[in-house]
Amino acid sequence: MPLNVAVQMDPIGGIDIAGDSTFALMLSAQERGHKLFHYTADRLNYSADRVWARVDPVTVQPVQGAHFRFDDAIPLDLGAEADVVLMRQDPPFDLGYITATHLLERIADRTLVVNDPASVRNAPEKLWVLDYARFMPPTLVTRELDEARAFLAEHREVVVKPLHGNGGKAIFHVRETGENLSALIELFNAAYREPHMVQAFLPAVAKGDKRIVLVDGEVAGAINRVPGEGEIRSNLAVGGSAEKTVLTSREREICDALRPELKRRGLLFVGIDVIGGEWLTEINVTSPTGIVAIRKFDETDVAGMIWDAIEAKVAARART
Numbered sequence: 001m002p003l004n005v006a007v008q009m010d011p012i013g014g015i016d017i018a019g020d021s022t023f024a025l026m027l028s029a030q031e032r033g034h035k036l037f038h039y040t041a042d043r044l045n046y047s048a049d050r051v052w053a054r055v056d057p058v059t060v061q062p063v064q065g066a067h068f069r070f071d072d073a074i075p076l077d078l079g080a081e082a083d084v085v086l087m088r089q090d091p092p093f094d095l096g097y098i099t100a101t102h103l104l105e106r107i108a109d110r111t112l113v114v115n116d117p118a119s120v121r122n123a124p125e126k127l128w129v130l131d132y133a134r135f136m137p138p139t140l141v142t143r144e145l146d147e148a149r150a151f152l153a154e155h156r157e158v159v160v161k162p163l164h165g166n167g168g169k170a171i172f173h174v175r176e177t178g179e180n181l182s183a184l185i186e187l188f189n190a191a192y193r194e195p196h197m198v199q200a201f202l203p204a205v206a207k208g209d210k211r212i213v214l215v216d217g218e219v220a221g222a223i224n225r226v227p228g229e230g231e232i233r234s235n236l237a238v239g240g241s242a243e244k245t246v247l248t249s250r251e252r253e254i255c256d257a258l259r260p261e262l263k264r265r266g267l268l269f270v271g272i273d274v275i276g277g278e279w280l281t282e283i284n285v286t287s288p289t290g291i292v293a294i295r296k297f298d299e300t301d302v303a304g305m306i307w308d309a310i311e312a313k314v315a316a317r318a319r320t
Helices: 021-031 095-105 117-121 125-135 145-155 181-191 203-207 249-265 291-298 302-319
Strands: 004-008 035-039 044-047 050-060 068-070 074-077 084-087 112-114 139-142 158-162 172-174 196-200 209-215 218-226 241-243 269-275 279-284
Touching (some): 021 050, 095 117, 125 139, 139 145, 209 249, 249 269
Antiparallel strands (some): 050 074
């Protein structure tokens, strides 16, 4: 059955379709006959238990620079006229993002929102992962320079990163000498009101940081992201390269541990990051990526798997 799919995302004109997971999802939806509507989060409105947005009906094609065509904008009642809302705008996970989750939560009983907005709000990548600390490298969350110094003294090398960053931005490697640690904490404290994450440096990151995609709790595929020369960051957005990979037994153990809670929370499309085959560093639920690279290396149609799961959930709702 064709579905009306509202895609809440960043402006579509600025994306790189060669690796963009949201665009891949849109192409897959269109191939299945679903109708697409594009809007940005700042277009959300609420009144009298209605949430709506002024949306652009959109047609997509895999041609960079000519990858979309808008029809005339229309108001769309997301609770009554949309079957699915894909919440796919990139972080920062700020008050604007949080407000969007609150508004979409008001229609989640009528329209399937992927991922579930309340669960996204309550599971920021670098905080929810603390529930699985047994799989994580040694980790400190702090704004205190003395605490960061003590942690560095214990672990000899650390990385410092924003608690709500994304895409590999603002991740710093601090060596045993502690050079620039005080300046870095000072800078972070000036830039962010929240604490910061300090983790023991894992030399295994030089061999890659594995992105594992789970669809409705099940492993759908994985890629290994290798840092560029002179980098510790392996994110594809900052110059990392992708390569084919398989899961270790430890990685499967991690996925098995996550599965029940992902399903319970309605987190249908999730990407986790694992270093060295054993160290879980993030659980990405806001706008996970990686499905284009996975298809390139092993031809797994993760976008199709996501739509299979979405369509099954919409059909199940219709029966109740």
